[in-house]
Amino acid sequence: MVTIRNETSADVRARNALLDLAYGPVRFKKPSEKLRRGRLPADGLSLVACDGGRIVGTVRLWNVDAGGGRPALLLGPLAVHPDWRNRGVGGELMRRALRNARLTGHRAVLLVGDADYYGRFGFTADKSGALVLPGLHERHRLLGLELASGALDGARGLIAASGRPARAARPAASGVSFHRAARAA
């Protein structure tokens, strides 16, 4: 039975292995990766799906500036282990991530993906057309979701990373309140 929970530093290795399996080395070349590199994910918005003790899914969200100082989140990568696909794990990760984003006061989420899939969570290209993600050529794949009504009204300009910088000594995925866990693990 699959459970969704916050990622801890003990999950980082398994999460990276899962991303390698799901995307291969090309994952480091994606345009959105440039906005993530050297940054910490948004606080509390790194989730893993576990089956027993095994990490079978991951999603993280990142703080970005969606043009002109407008705060938003960039969602991704979302990955589910091949053996656990078509069982609703990705959908549950999405719903929980968006719920936690809304509950922690975030107003909008952006992602690069297929409108056919992400449309079911409310993502559309309606208000993201004037936003530019550096290096992304398939502009129609940039989608947005408003968690607060009107949060993406008139959004335009360059999307830029705005999250806290990751420091080498600090595990990239661990949240603030669980650092003691990191040492114990």
Next chain:
Amino acid sequence: MTERIREFLRNRRAEGLEGPCLVVDLDVVRDNYNAFAKALPDTRVFYAVKANPAPEVLKLLAGLGSSFDTASVAEIEMVLAAGATPDRISYGNTIKKERDIARAFELGVRLFAVDCKAEVEKIARAAPGSRVFCRFLHDCAGAEWPLSRKFGCEPAMAIDVLEHAHRLGLVPHGVSFHVGSQQRNTGAWDGALAAAAMIFRECAERGISLSMVNLGGGFPTKYLKKVPTVKLYGNAIFQGLRKHFGNRIPETIIEPGRGMVGNAGTIEAEVVLVSRKSEKDEVRWVYLDIGKFGGLAETIDESIRYPIRTPRDGDKVAPCILAGPTCDSVDVLYEKNPYPLPVSLEIGDRVLIEGTGAYTATYSSVAFNGFAPLQTFHI
């Protein structure tokens, strides 16, 4: 009481049918479910089946997407029969026979409540690999019906119980608490959430990642005192989550029972006798054809005070001692705190006892004093 119930009772009387009966309006249950879903949109609703396990209620809620908190194998089977899948069932009783756990596992249930190591061991043997949540004790000052220490363990022990589950190959899923039935103080959740967050932190130190907080029930329905609306509960709970869990918000579930069905039901009863114990007595005794053994068990200690309507409402009222029809001296509903009823009330009058959709029908005895169990109708 709704117009639908009023009309049902009118027709029943016209047909000459009699005896006390409970009528539950399923439209009200539907409204309640939607109110919970709207106020707490990110929280899964597990209906506490014990409140009213009528097939009509279970079927309606299964269709609306509810999950179910069950107390026994029989309740699990009823929920499955109503069309819910086993992944929507929690075996929420902390006191279970091992063979019942095995049967639940066979039926597909994978979520179990525990509050001690011995129960964890039963589940590890009979339902290997399942998820468990540990109920912890919480001081429930502010509830009309405090739940005592029967269920749950001290928060510090909950950490050991969950670690024990982890060692035995179970998935330590989270914690649960109960703020007490009919909890009218929205702040009651704050202290419990603080304790829950502490358990999450201590477990994390031991390398155990918990993911779920079961907020229990305790959501009141309307009896006589004005209760905060579901929306206020939602806000209070959300603020508590933010305060104690910061940005690492766990999955949450709620287990409303009374809050789901209580205000959907009305009991019609009949006045059997009105009398006094001496010529000088100020207080009348009013005997109904329903009492503690006929379904109104929750009047024990007068903890729940139902609104009562009579055909003579509007007339001058005077305090009454209200009692049931059986030859048992404990069958008295309200005595310490007498109930004001119209002085014109007469033998044979029909009275309506409101807010009785929960914890009534299944409480009524099978044949005490020869009285039949409470007739129930779900419309």
